[in-house]
Amino acid sequence: MIEKGVFKGVVSGGRLARGCELCYPGAKAVIFITGTCDDSCFYCPVSRDRLYHEVMFVNEEPVSGVEEVVVEVTRMGAMGASITGGDPLTAIDRVVDVIRSLKENLGYGFHIHLYTTGRQASVEVLRTLWASGLDEIRFHPVDLRFLRSVEWAVRHTGMSVGIEIPIAPGLEEWAKKVILEASRIGVSFVNLNEMEFVEPNSTSLRLKGYRESRRRPFTVEGALETALKVVGWARDHNLAPVHFCPAPFKDSIQTRNRMRRLATLDRSWYEKPTNDGTVIWAEVRNEDGTTVVAHPDLIREMRGWKPTTIVEAHPTRGRLRISEYEYDSTPS
Numbered sequence: 001m002i003e004k005g006v007f008k009g010v011v012s013g014g015r016l017a018r019g020c021e022l023c024y025p026g027a028k029a030v031i032f033i034t035g036t037c038d039d040s041c042f043y044c045p046v047s048r049d050r051l052y053h054e055v056m057f058v059n060e061e062p063v064s065g066v067e068e069v070v071v072e073v074t075r076m077g078a079m080g081a082s083i084t085g086g087d088p089l090t091a092i093d094r095v096v097d098v099i100r101s102l103k104e105n106l107g108y109g110f111h112i113h114l115y116t117t118g119r120q121a122s123v124e125v126l127r128t129l130w131a132s133g134l135d136e137i138r139f140h141p142v143d144l145r146f147l148r149s150v151e152w153a154v155r156h157t158g159m160s161v162g163i164e165i166p167i168a169p170g171l172e173e174w175a176k177k178v179i180l181e182a183s184r185i186g187v188s189f190v191n192l193n194e195m196e197f198v199e200p201n202s203t204s205l206r207l208k209g210y211r212e213s214r215r216r217p218f219t220v221e222g223a224l225e226t227a228l229k230v231v232g233w234a235r236d237h238n239l240a241p242v243h244f245c246p247a248p249f250k251d252s253i254q255t256r257n258r259m260r261r262l263a264t265l266d267r268s269w270y271e272k273p274t275n276d277g278t279v280i281w282a283e284v285r286n287e288d289g290t291t292v293v294a295h296p297d298l299i300r301e302m303r304g305w306k307p308t309t310i311v312e313a314h315p316t317r318g319r320l321r322i323s324e325y326e327y328d329s330t331p332s
């Protein structure tokens with residue numbers, strides 16, 4: 001029986017990977033460790049100001065070094081982190097430094113998983129990652145030859161090993177080949193990600209004949225149906241556990257939960273977190289031109305201070321403003 005649900009997507013069997021369990025409540029920080037990558041997938045959803053650039057981010061916050069990564073991960077009270085890119089293995093020394101620092105500062109129970117194509121992997125590199133404290137590795141084998149890296153990870157390390165590939169019409173046979181090989185190797189899970197239809201990949205997707213789904217904005221039409229077929233096929237053949245991750249789940253649930261967590265934990269006394277993962281506060285001006293900040297719930301009490309602006313911002317360190325509107329605080 002295929003289990004369907006808004007939160008877990010569609011699961012063919014077996015437990016979700018630990019990294020996925022922590023993603024849902026937004027408890028994982030996303031560390032974009034480098035934009036460098038040796039591949040050029042037509043479906044790559046990474047924004048073009050990140051891809052192939054030597055940049056680093058934690059969630060939406062640019063960071064410049066390992067210490068700043070730890071500060072930013074701590075700021076959101078994360079229980080784990082996912083390391084992504086580009087291909088993180090093109091910056092292996094930085095990856096190892098980040099994993100070690102996170103484990104030293106946040107404890108060995110802090111769960112870390114990493115995505116890679118496996119192109120740059122060797123037994124030595126994989127063992128180094130494991131020794132540094134990496135808990136889970138997910139391969140995106142853009143070329144079936146890279147499945148040898150998956151096999152090395154299973155045979156030569158104690159990490160949880162999974163495969164994560166995009167799914168859309170036309171990729172069904174490729175996905176089945178990957179799942180058959182994954183089952184032979186003995187991976188813990190295979191995740192199928194609904195292919196996203198977003199600004200960075202929209203032109204190349206159109207050139208391949210894909211269209212954006214009308215029913216499911218920002219996804220490729222037919223990706224959901226293809227995923228369901230593959231999940232059912234894997235279940236019927238008793239293969240490795242295959243999970244389906246719908247794109248809207250990733251964007252609207254995981255990301256919003258992560259931002260809510262950050263907004264709640266990192267708020268100042270005058271900020272109020274919202275359900276959308278933003279913060280709001282009031283800026284109140286007196287007749288002499290003085291401005292003070294105030295908690296939005298307090299402005300009714302501030303007689304004589306007017307007018308008032310309500311500001312809404314993302315919980316980034318610099319509080320990136322989204323909107324402002326005037327609030328009439330004159331006592332009636």
Ligand code: SF4
Pocket residue numbers: 037038039040041043044045046085086087117140142
């Ligand atoms: S391997 Fe990943 S980051 Fe690199 S081009 Fe492909 S999808 Fe983009």
